[in-house]
Amino acid sequence: MDNLFLKLRKWYHQKRKVKALVGALPLFLLLGCQSTLKKHEDHPLKILEFKITPKKIRDAGLVTVEVKLNQPTDELFATVFDKDFSFYPKEFEKKESQEWILYLGIPYEQAPGFYSIQVKDVHKKLQVYSWNYRKEALRVEPKRVELTPEDLKRVLKEKEFLRSVYESSDLKPNWVGKFVLPLRTPITSYFGTQRVFNGVKKGAHLGADFRAPVGKPIRVTNQGKVVVARELFYSGNTVIVDHGMGILSLYGHLSKFSVAEGDVVKRAQSVGLAGATGRVTGPHLHWGAVVNSEKIDPIVLTELKVERGR
Numbered sequence: 001m002d003n004l005f006l007k008l009r010k011w012y013h014q015k016r017k018v019k020a021l022v023g024a025l026p027l028f029l030l031l032g033c034q035s036t037l038k039k040h041e042d043h044p045l046k047i048l049e050f051k052i053t054p055k056k057i058r059d060a061g062l063v064t065v066e067v068k069l070n071q072p073t074d075e076l077f078a079t080v081f082d083k084d085f086s087f088y089p090k091e092f093e094k095k096e097s098q099e100w101i102l103y104l105g106i107p108y109e110q111a112p113g114f115y116s117i118q119v120k121d122v123h124k125k126l127q128v129y130s131w132n133y134r135k136e137a138l139r140v141e142p143k144r145v146e147l148t149p150e151d152l153k154r155v156l157k158e159k160e161f162l163r164s165v166y167e168s169s170d171l172k173p174n175w176v177g178k179f180v181l182p183l184r185t186p187i188t189s190y191f192g193t194q195r196v197f198n199g200v201k202k203g204a205h206l207g208a209d210f211r212a213p214v215g216k217p218i219r220v221t222n223q224g225k226v227v228v229a230r231e232l233f234y235s236g237n238t239v240i241v242d243h244g245m246g247i248l249s250l251y252g253h254l255s256k257f258s259v260a261e262g263d264v265v266k267r268a269q270s271v272g273l274a275g276a277t278g279r280v281t282g283p284h285l286h287w288g289a290v291v292n293s294e295k296i297d298p299i300v301l302t303e304l305k306v307e308r309g310r
């Protein structure tokens with residue numbers, strides 16, 4: 001029963017997000033507004049607490065936004081970077097929640113400056129500063145850089161698939177306590193490194209690469225649900241774990257899977273063995289993190305101050 005309720009809520013959460021982003025369907029909005037107005041006519045919704053942690057953040061970093069209202073409600077949005085984000089209910093087991101939380105991934109290379117986070121009619125400031133990223137020149141065979149039309153078709157299809165995976169995160173936290181590193185080996189390529197293939201700039205590396213010989217067990221950063229365990233074009237054999245509330249982690253180029261889609265994994269459990277599958281020049285682990293559909297520096301997860309989790 002519990003499970004079904006959470007599934008329904010999750011579905012509704014995603015629909016709300018779409019509704020908020022598209023801003024269409026005026027009839028639905030009108031009806032929605034009317035019922036909300038009627039309900040809150042005598043007791044208007046007020047924000048009692050509005051906390052942003054930290055207030056100053058690097059690009060590709062992670063910010064926690066917490067809001068406490070004077071009464072429970074069934075949805076809450078924040079507007080940041082001209083986008084609407086749906087909060088996650090702290091009281092996720094109930095129909096309505098008085099306290100809400102939003103983990104916000106700051107986009108890579110978000111211009112430094114002050115930004116507004118708006119909830120209802122209240123604005124708070126968030127300061128973003130730039131991180132110093134490295135540059136890396138790689139010499140590879142041209143056929144490993146250029147995509148054939150079939151490859152491109154596959155890449156676009158997988159991009160769409162991953163987008164839907166990132167948007168379907170559980171409403172409740174699946175994690176417990178701290179997020180740990182997947183390996184204790186040196187990082188060979190940091191998040192955000194600008195990649196220049198054969199003298200041509202080809203975008204940035206949006207993950208962290210760890211040194212790992214083929215066969216080395218890869219530990220999952222925290223408890224969660226395996227939502228992807230399949231072969232993808234760029235990251236080869238890939239495992240993606242949903243930690244809930246918009247937080248997911250990714251493990252790429254594996255030689256072997258130790259888990260299957262649908263499995264629930266404990267923190268530090270092996271999700272697979274390191275390898276060299278996908279578009280690689282040698283064996284290593286590609287570790288990625290996604291927060292509210294934004295790829296962030298995964299190392300940031302290990303610095304998250306966690307008070308929640310079972």
Ligand SMILES: [Zn+2]
Nearest residue numbers: 207208209286
């Ligand atoms: Zn990588």
